[in-house]
Amino acid sequence: MRITDLLKRESISLNASPKDKAEAIDMLVDLQVNGGCISDKDEYKKGILAREEHGSTAVGEGIAIPHAKNKGVKAPSLAAMTVPAGVDYEALDDEPSNLLFMIAAPEGGGDVHLDVLAKLMTILMDEDFRAKLLAAEDKDEFLKIIDDMEAEKYPEETPRCSENRPCETSGRSNKSSGGYRLSYGNSSYLYGCGGSRKSGQETANRSSRPEARPLSCLSETLSR
Numbered sequence: 001m002r003i004t005d006l007l008k009r010e011s012i013s014l015n016a017s018p019k020d021k022a023e024a025i026d027m028l029v030d031l032q033v034n035g036g037c038i039s040d041k042d043e044y045k046k047g048i049l050a051r052e053e054h055g056s057t058a059v060g061e062g063i064a065i066p067h068a069k070n071k072g073v074k075a076p077s078l079a080a081m082t083v084p085a086g087v088d089y090e091a092l093d094d095e096p097s098n099l100l101f102m103i104a105a106p107e108g109g110g111d112v113h114l115d116v117l118a119k120l121m122t123i124l125m126d127e128d129f130r131a132k133l134l135a136a137e138d139k140d141e142f143l144k145i146i147d148d149m150e151a152e153k154y155p156e157e158t159p160r161c162s163e164n165r166p167c168e169t170s171g172r173s174n175k176s177s178g179g180y181r182l183s184y185g186n187s188s189y190l191y192g193c194g195g196s197r198k199s200g201q202e203t204a205n206r207s208s209r210p211e212a213r214p215l216s217c218l219s220e221t222l223s224r
Contacts, residue, residue: 012139047072051067063130066102081100
């Protein structure tokens with residue numbers, strides 16, 4: 001599984017300027033809809049807002065990763081937005097957020113969103129990587145920066161087929177009807193807007209806002 005398999009050009013906005021958290025969420029939800037994997041925009045947004053009520057998904061260092069898993073989603077997908085001036089997303093460190101990724105996962109689709117979340121958190125810990133994303137001049141460059149970072153961090157994962165690039169050789173994936181079946185650890189996923197499935201249980205939401213912790217410790221916090 002690669003991040004760019006789930007992130008389409010249509011779901012990326014560079015140099016955005018939302019005035020507040022609410023507008024940032026609206027813009028990201030619209031980007032998700034643009035990607036074609038949301039079946040019910042209002043239902044999906046309800047899930048995003050419900051998660052935020054349990055604590056902000058802005059983890060500090062300029063990063064926010066709102067996410068929802070519900071019946072308003074057809075297949076796993078990502079949206080991304082850069083906000084050079086920053087937006088108040090109620091971050092754990094009280095600093096503006098300038099890199100926002102929104103995750104969508106289908107109800108009953110397993111823990112795809114948790115795997116994507118963990119991977120995003122890992123690569124976003126790199127300050128130079130974050131700076132490159134913010135400086136990206138176009139969507140293709142933005143996607144390439146992510147692809148290059150994934151190749152560096154996860155060399156055992158060979159390039160995948162996606163909406164954003166042609167198929168390349170891979171010993172761990174095979175094309176299936178409605179998407180691509182990709183192996184990741186001991187799990188198998190079917191990606192693409194035709195569906196996604198994997199066995200597993202979703203971790204329960206937190207009931208209160210977590211205290212600020214180092215970025216490297218926050219993947220678990222966000223997944224709840």
